[in-house]
Amino acid sequence: MSYLFLMTLGGSVMLVGCLVWERLFEKSMTQHMGYAAFITVLLTFLVPWVWIKGIYRFVLFAFWDESVIGDAKGLVNIADLKTQESAYRTEDYRVLVIFAVIWFIGAFAIMIVKTFRYIHMRRGLYGLSIKCGDENLDETVERLQKELRCRRKPKVVWTRVNNKTFTLGAICPIIFLQKDYADGELYWILKHEMTHIVRGDLLIKMLLEFASCLYWFNPFIYVLTHRLEFMSEASCDERVLKGCDEKEREMYIELLDKNKDGNRVEIPFCSALDEGSKDIDKRIKLLKQARKIKGKKKLFVISAFVFLVFIDSLIVFAYPKVQHVELVITEAAREAVDGNNFWACDFGEEGYSVVANAILYDEQVVDEKGQIFQMPSPETNSSCAVHDIISGYYQKHIVNEDGGCVVETYKCTKCTICDTVWVGELYTKNLKDACTH
Numbered sequence: 001m002s003y004l005f006l007m008t009l010g011g012s013v014m015l016v017g018c019l020v021w022e023r024l025f026e027k028s029m030t031q032h033m034g035y036a037a038f039i040t041v042l043l044t045f046l047v048p049w050v051w052i053k054g055i056y057r058f059v060l061f062a063f064w065d066e067s068v069i070g071d072a073k074g075l076v077n078i079a080d081l082k083t084q085e086s087a088y089r090t091e092d093y094r095v096l097v098i099f100a101v102i103w104f105i106g107a108f109a110i111m112i113v114k115t116f117r118y119i120h121m122r123r124g125l126y127g128l129s130i131k132c133g134d135e136n137l138d139e140t141v142e143r144l145q146k147e148l149r150c151r152r153k154p155k156v157v158w159t160r161v162n163n164k165t166f167t168l169g170a171i172c173p174i175i176f177l178q179k180d181y182a183d184g185e186l187y188w189i190l191k192h193e194m195t196h197i198v199r200g201d202l203l204i205k206m207l208l209e210f211a212s213c214l215y216w217f218n219p220f221i222y223v224l225t226h227r228l229e230f231m232s233e234a235s236c237d238e239r240v241l242k243g244c245d246e247k248e249r250e251m252y253i254e255l256l257d258k259n260k261d262g263n264r265v266e267i268p269f270c271s272a273l274d275e276g277s278k279d280i281d282k283r284i285k286l287l288k289q290a291r292k293i294k295g296k297k298k299l300f301v302i303s304a305f306v307f308l309v310f311i312d313s314l315i316v317f318a319y320p321k322v323q324h325v326e327l328v329i330t331e332a333a334r335e336a337v338d339g340n341n342f343w344a345c346d347f348g349e350e351g352y353s354v355v356a357n358a359i360l361y362d363e364q365v366v367d368e369k370g371q372i373f374q375m376p377s378p379e380t381n382s383s384c385a386v387h388d389i390i391s392g393y394y395q396k397h398i399v400n401e402d403g404g405c406v407v408e409t410y411k412c413t414k415c416t417i418c419d420t421v422w423v424g425e426l427y428t429k430n431l432k433d434a435c436t437h
Helices: 002-024 031-046 051-061 091-128 137-148 185-199 201-214 219-240 246-259 277-288 295-318 325-336
Strands: 155-158 166-168 174-177 270-272 345-348 351-354 363-367 372-374 389-399 405-415 421-432
Touching: 002 031, 002 219, 002 295, 031 201, 031 219, 031 295, 051 295, 091 201, 137 185, 166 185, 174 185, 185 201, 185 219, 185 246, 201 219, 219 246, 219 277, 246 277, 363 405, 389 421
Parallel strands: 155 174
Antiparallel strands: 166 174, 166 270, 345 351, 363 372, 363 389, 389 405, 405 421
């Protein structure tokens, strides 16, 4: 639940930042760049970027040493700590559960309504469609397949909705072609729709619909929906006219202008040549004002957006830490003694074991059973023919000049016969402001 809260918060902040970024650099960016930026915002709503937290921690702790400050005043038997089931049933927990139930019921209901509406409209539109009888259809589709590198040949039918062309289906797309169009316009109409198919825009719209269902209570998701749908069409226009001459641009703009007064039929999960007269006027204006942007300007704009993504990604530090049961028990032990217990644990497949109960010697060895031995000096060690090896921990107690102390714990192995100790890698380092050992 906390993940969803943080995802909607991070997505909302990212959307506001993206709108400001777009406003500042609208004259130095292409429509494709804007479309990619808003897709990134959509992914912020849908994907928990908690994995970035590990990367940031790795980079940070490569420069700063992480030490644990403890105070040794007592011993807690972790096995004796018990948590009753009712301990988690607080008033805040009940409110959170009620809110989560309302959230998911609303999301599920909206998703069901949209899905059934889409299925019903798809069946109705396909049932009322007419087989396209344009003699130039197959030739035009094959030409566009080569130009756009479209692997699948989409199905094209005439629709009874006048002056309205749209595409349904992210996996098996069907182009519902308007019946009235002038000579030469078929190429541009199909190129627009097939560009949507090649770029995977219908899949993006499905993800957008899913996000709008999941975050139905968040007003920012509706702002993102409108903006992303507009950028999808505007960037598609830009892609269609890439490499075209002025005469071809005028023909395409005239086609858009003619289609802005077509019938408005709200169809979910689809891409359409016309998305409302106001939006088409904006798209035509963008096409008329289009100009070539230098690579340095593009690089600067992209760098600014990358910085924006980095700032927004810092929210990953607010994601709750997912812990194993053993870690939760240890945290409970620490809280039970008010942070005044010196402890160190080794977690493995067989469970956990307490490493140190107390500091009895400046150099000591703690065996698997928790027994403490003074570290033998090299002179007193004797050799044996066959070692009886056990695992344990070697601890070194160092008193500082300011009255504090440091306890360094290393993994080690010990022979029970000759008392030889082999010290391994550093395990923990515990600092104490005032030494009481």
